[in-house]
Amino acid sequence: MQSWALAAAGVIGAGVAVIHGVLTQRLMVRPVLAGDGLSRPIRRLVPALLQFSTYNWLLGGVALVAVAAAPVGPQARLAVGLLVGSSYLFAVVGNCWATRGRHPGWALYAVSLILIAYGLAEIPA
Template identity: 55%
Template structure:
């Protein structure tokens, strides 16, 4: 489970960096010249980073239960984080038609969760 957490956390951090560079900055530049309210512009980044935050939190939870910090929560953490990672894997594979390494990394983390659970 610890290795699954490391993989998931690393994917989350890398995903956050790429998301900021390749999606959020261009969207913010595009919205700058429109009559969009300031509140909506402030929401773009946090909403797009929601998956990054969930994957990172899940990875840290996997590391915690895999390291023996919270043994009674091993199965619930595996189920919840596994559901997040499964969702990410399926949608990433579908959206990119399998040409993006993210779905493969999430599949590897999911396999490690299954082995560790």
């Protein structure tokens, strides 16, 4: 089976998520929280909202590695691949559109999508 492709997609996705999380914290969360105009509930909510995609992509990467390594059925592999793939597709479209292609994240998640598709290609219909 093409489990290596799912595992590689997961490693890429999780790695990009970690880098994304660090940069988001430094470049977005800290500056927003440094301002004085936010209420206390908003100050608590901002980090969670800005880091939600990081959490989602990291968890997706871990799920891909897990499903590649575990003896699971084809339906489980398909479900994980489709769920994580849809999240990574959102990252590709959003990052490419917002940065006009000048952000490496969209390209790395596109590679992950190709690997997910390859890893799922063997699953019977």
